[in-house]
Amino acid sequence: MATSTPPALGADLGLTRDDLIEMYRLVVVTRAIDERMWVLNRAGKIPFVISGQGHEGAQVGIAYGLQKGLDWMVPYYRSVASLITFGMTPREIMLAQFARSVDPSSGGRQMPGHYGVADRNILSVSSPVATQILHATGIALAAKLRKTGQVTITYLGEGSSNQGDFHEALNFAGIHHLPVVYVVENNGYAISVPMNLQSAVEDIATRGPAYGMPGVIADGVDVLGCYRIGKEAIDRARRGEGPTLIEAKVTRMTGHSSDDQQSKYRSAEDMAAGKERDPLPRFRQELMDAGVLDAAEDGRISAEVKKVVEDATDWSESQVDPDPATAQRWVYADAPPARMDDPLWLGRRFMGDGGPLTGEGD
Amino acid sequence: MTVMTYIEAIRSTLAEEMRRDPAIIVLGEDVGKKGGVFLATDGLYDEFGADRVIDTPLTESMIVGASIGAAVNGLRPVPEIQFADFIMPAFNQIVSEAARMRYRSNNAFGCPMTIRAPYGGGVHGALYHSQSVEAFFAHVPGLKIVIPSTPYDARGLLRSSIRDDDPVLFFEHKKMYRSVRGEVPAGDYVVPLGEAKVVREGSQVTVIGYGLMVQYALEAAELLEADGISTEVIDIRTLRPLDGQTILDSVRKTGKACVVYEDNRFGGYGAEIAAIIAEEAFDDLDGPIMRVTGPDVPGVPYAHTLEEWFMPSPDRIAEAVRRLAAY
Structure with missing residues (x-):
């Protein structure tokens, strides 16, 4: 319910009540889309799901400070919340699941999870991990040389942060003070390999200073904290002060993908602890405690999101498959x-x- | 007409293209103040400055990967890999990313850039400064592969490559940099990608090659003429797209084909040319398709005796053609 004075929550960050409700809606709609993907997969309608459940809070928070229509996003395969925050629509996300001909990401050529939309400055992404970190760095180089004022943000998992491309990218961006923000979403597992076998250091953020940039840890259940850290990094890049490495500590609430059974390598206690770090109920409670959200409004959002997901699913499923006669194009x-x-x-x-x-x- | 070396053709064309299009940047190891280890970018730093002529760290994957991003955001990068031998760390960026960007995005994104790299043996470069790497990349749809053999073609093909909207690998034979001179006309001419050239007409045997091997094939043709054997020599100039028609037209005329490449024999690029001829012109052949190639050892060995053993030569080409002509 609107009040005549702005709520305290978010005011220090320059966020209005409408912003907070919108951020919450983005988390809710992404979760609902993700859950629908699994239903479609189990129903045999789509062959593959790669999920971002548990990452949405960090993604919405960090991406909310970008300028749509100007900045660039170079995503990775768990980036649905980032992408929706940056302007991809639920229909466009769902088209990729069904691999239909009008899918803007690839026209049904790539697996689900490989998003990209040219008219929104979202670069097409591949499956080899960390390659996109160099593309983001090159986009930022072009932005600097062309003086476009654009900030580029790119995402990867902590597993990918061990690839050489990650280190080559941060080093080059550090040398040239490029306007780029690197976001490592650390969910503790590279498919099955736990953090202690992935990295000699506990915090990937500590690698930032080695390449001449701040390394900042964000708590992935704290949506507004993620916004603050993301906005600072984006503003810093736009001011020409160079890149930032953000490590968002998140939780992976599903298997790596629909082809993975995480109970084989994760204990029941570990998975239960992971569920405790779900950003969605925490953000809802935070907004309710602050008087920003009440049960009635939450119900309205849920109902609207349900319609959006139904529409995205039904509409996408009804689109035609790609024609093999086009498979040699482009x-x-x-x-x-x-x-x-x-x-x-x-x-x-x-x-x-x-x-x-x-x-x-x- | 001006006479210039192969490397001067490259260098001057880079400078002219950078004057023409401010979106062009050059980046690579030592390309700046030093002007490149072969001086192919000499003078560019002074003329265009540090923003457009970028000395990079020793990070080949970054050189190509950042070029992909820069190309997506409005620049037209011309990255240099210092030696083709060192392109392997960038293989993933070239094959998985640059080559597939347009296809995987259904034409939403393209990747206009020209990766230059010196290749080839005969310069005492041993295993890691002599390789021919074209076969690795010619296998990949989405890439264009260019290998000029004359200063004229180097200028015309480099212009076409830089102006092309897709990723081009532009391989320059380092032995030719200063040993090959040729006339180049004034003016902004281009040599289109995908057009082979009959560089010597003949009637009995067709020799097909690219790069330094074209020069050697022409020398061999002179030797063979003394033996009364008339040799046609085709410089394919671009390996992908390949001008199959010019090759087939020639082979249908002569009935005999010899493919020459400096790379290892097994699975080399010339094997594809041989396969195309066998598939398309079998009825016109009067002898086996022959190959003159480097041997199947993992690199060009260093000592001069070993390097001479490795390298295809005019004499070896002539010997193969004599055997072929006898069919």
Whole structure:
């Protein structure tokens, strides 16, 4: 319920009540989409799910300070909350699950979880981990040289922070004070490998100073704390003061993916403790305690989110599959025509350009 | 017409392209004040400054990976890998990322950049400064592979590569940098990617090659002419896209094909050319498709006796053509 004076919660961060409700809605809608993915997977409708449950609080908090339409986001496969915060729609997320032809991420070419939308400055992502950290660094280099004022934010798991590309990227960004924010979402497991076998240090954030940048730890259950840390890093980058490494301590509430059984390598106690660090109920309680949210409003949000997820699911499922006749398109920019019987293909002058090796021109 | 060396053709074209398009940046190891270990970027730092000519740390994956990002955000990077031998740390960025960006995003993103790298043996570079790496990359849809053999083509193909909207690997044979000179016309001409060139006409045998091997094939053709054997030499110039038609037209005329490449024989790029000829022109062949290649050892060995043993030569090419002509 609106009041004439702004609530204390978030005021020190410059956040209005509407901001807080919007951040909460983003967490709730992402969780609902994620849960729907698992239902669709178990129902045999989509072959694969990779989940961000437990990461949403950190993702919404850190991404909320970005400027849509200006900044760049280079996500990873658990980034659904970050992406929705940055302007991807639930329909667009769901299209990737169903791999339909109008899926803006890849036209159904990539597995779910490999998002990217050009008109929102969200770069397409691959499966080899940490490669995207260098792409974000290059985007930031271009932003600096072209003086665009853009900040680039990129995400990875703590497992990926052991790849060479991560270290090469931070080093280069540190040398050139690039406007980039690196976010490591540390959920304690690289698929099955626990932190003590992944890293000689407990906190990935300690690697920041080695590359000339602050390394900051954010508590992934504290959405507003994550916002504060993210906003500081984004503002610092925009001021030209260089990159920041943020390590968000989060919890992975599901297996690595729908093909993983985490009870094989995690104890029941460990998984139960992980569930205790779910950011969603904590954020809800925080907002209720502060008088920002009440049960009625929470109910309205839940009902709206339910509709959004139903719509995204049903609409996406109803879209057509990609046509195999298009599967050779866009190997190159100067792609051959889509139809294999098009006369332009028959000269067969070029080979290896995405066209058929054998034509009928002779 | 001006006469210039192969490396001067590269260097001058880089400078001209950077003057033409402010989005072009050069980055790599020692490319700045030093001007590159071969001086292919000499003078660019003084003219264009540290923002556009960037000395990088020794991080090949970063050089390519950051170029991908810069390309996505409006620049047109021309990264240099100091030796093709050292491109392997960037293999993942080239093959998994640059090559697939357009396909995997359904044309939402592209990756316009030209990765330059000196390659090839015959310069006492041993196992790690002599390699031919083109076969690794020519296998990958999404990449374009260019290997010029003359200063004229180096200029025209480098312009086409830099202006192309897809990732190009531009390999320069380091033995040719200062040993090959040629005439280049004034003006902003381009050599389109995907067009092979018949560099010597002949009637009895077709020799197909690229890079330094084209120069050697031309020398071999002179030797063979003295024997009364008429040799046609094709410089394919771009390995991908490959101009199959020019090769097939020639082989259909001569009925005999010899493919020359400096790389190891097994699974080398020339094996694909041989396969295309076998598939498409079998009825026109009057002899086996032959290959003259480097041997299957894991690199060019250092001592001059060993390096000479490794390298294909005009004499070895001529010997193969004589055997082929006898069919």
